[in-house]
Amino acid sequence: MSTPPLGRRLRVFIAGGTGFVGRELVVRLVRTGHSLSLITRDAGHADDLAPLSSVEVAAGDVYSLDFLRTALAGCDVAINLVGILNEPGFNGAGFHHAHVEFTERLLAAMREAGIGRLLQMSALNADAARGRSHYLITKGQAEERVRSATWLDWTIFRPSVIFGPADGLTQRFAGLLRLTAGLLPLARAATRFAPVYVEDVAEAFARALQGTATKRQTYELCGPEVLTLGQIVRLTAQAAGLPCRIWPLPDVLGRLQAAIMDFVPGKPFSTDNYRSLLSDSVCHDDGLKRLGIVPASFSARVPVWLSAARAGRRATP
Numbered sequence: 001m002s003t004p005p006l007g008r009r010l011r012v013f014i015a016g017g018t019g020f021v022g023r024e025l026v027v028r029l030v031r032t033g034h035s036l037s038l039i040t041r042d043a044g045h046a047d048d049l050a051p052l053s054s055v056e057v058a059a060g061d062v063y064s065l066d067f068l069r070t071a072l073a074g075c076d077v078a079i080n081l082v083g084i085l086n087e088p089g090f091n092g093a094g095f096h097h098a099h100v101e102f103t104e105r106l107l108a109a110m111r112e113a114g115i116g117r118l119l120q121m122s123a124l125n126a127d128a129a130r131g132r133s134h135y136l137i138t139k140g141q142a143e144e145r146v147r148s149a150t151w152l153d154w155t156i157f158r159p160s161v162i163f164g165p166a167d168g169l170t171q172r173f174a175g176l177l178r179l180t181a182g183l184l185p186l187a188r189a190a191t192r193f194a195p196v197y198v199e200d201v202a203e204a205f206a207r208a209l210q211g212t213a214t215k216r217q218t219y220e221l222c223g224p225e226v227l228t229l230g231q232i233v234r235l236t237a238q239a240a241g242l243p244c245r246i247w248p249l250p251d252v253l254g255r256l257q258a259a260i261m262d263f264v265p266g267k268p269f270s271t272d273n274y275r276s277l278l279s280d281s282v283c284h285d286d287g288l289k290r291l292g293i294v295p296a297s298f299s300a301r302v303p304v305w306l307s308a309a310r311a312g313r314r315a316t317p
């Protein structure tokens with residue numbers, strides 16, 4: 001099994017390509033001239049991607065070896081972006097299924113299909129032994145599965161929180177602030193992040209597809225600013241022109257808020273999210289710099305779409 005050479009147009013398999021990061025990456029790779037084999041559990045999730053001429057979408061049981069082998073056929077490289085922020089249950093089985101079992105199936109199918117190159121999306125603080133949440137433990141276990149595949153040329157990415165026009169961060173907080181007239185009881189408001197722009201994340205993946213330099217390397221991906229969660233919310237409010245009065249919750253109330261939200265449909269916040277927030281999500285290694293990417297800053301980029309949305313609302317009669 002070999003790594004694709006520099007500059008060649010590739011056939012790229014993508015799992016998780018229908019999500020926030022995936023869509024950005026699909027557009028980025030199509031623009032470069034690569035052709036894509038994209039899998040999804042539901043064809044409807046790829047309605048707007050399927051018409052792209054160089055994107056082939058397969059919908060079905062993404063955990064089936066047969067299904068994966070078929071979608072992998074003829075591909076040079078695979079990208080795994082599959083991830084969930086919350087599970088339907090509470091014991092970690094849902095995280096294990098999406099992060100670990102999916103990675104195991106993908107690795108098995110890749111080996112059978114003779115594909116020896118994988119770009120794996122993980123997260124900062126992922127740690128199979130010491131992760132603070134099911135999310136972080138299972139992301140760490142998936143990394144372990146990838147690293148222990150001796151036949152594989154892997155690259156692992158560990159971003160901080162990712163922002164962009166369709167993110168679950170600024171859009172969620174802007175939505176919440178609108179609902180609550182700006183009053184926000186916030187758990188773990190002092191936890192620090194280095195928000196990284198989705199286009200920079202997509203660029204990191206795109207660069208890693210070329211050549212062999214990123215083989216068996218792990219890249220932490222961070223933006224240039226370190227911001228507390230409270231600062232992220234304030235900057236979001238400012239950009240969206242919304243009032244903002246944050247009530248930083250002491251941990252005992254933060255835990256209670258999470259425990260209550262565990263039972264709200266769709267789990268907008270959860271005990272597992274709360275546990276992930278117990279550690280700062282900041283880089284110790286500048287992965288973007290190693291890839292030659294100058295990252296965009298949260299405070300400069302976010303107003304671009306949030307103030308445009310605000311102008312749009314004002315213009316609506």
Ligand SMILES: NC(=O)c1ccc[n+]([C@@H]2O[C@H](COP(=O)([O-])OP(=O)(O)OC[C@H]3O[C@@H](n4cnc5c(N)ncnc54)[C@H](OP(=O)(O)O)[C@@H]3O)[C@@H](O)[C@H]2O)c1
Binds near residue numbers: 015041042098159163
């Ligand atoms: N967004 C962030 O701030 C952030 C930060 C650090 C790391 N990450 C990681 O980056 C990756 C992409 O994140 P994102 O924000 O783009 O996520 P997203 O928008 O929620 O997309 C998740 C993708 O995973 C697939 N998926 C979801 N649940 C699945 C399951 N149970 N089994 C198989 N496939 C499933 C979905 O595909 P279908 O529904 O079409 O099947 C979708 O394409 C994830 O691995 C995430 O953990 C994200």
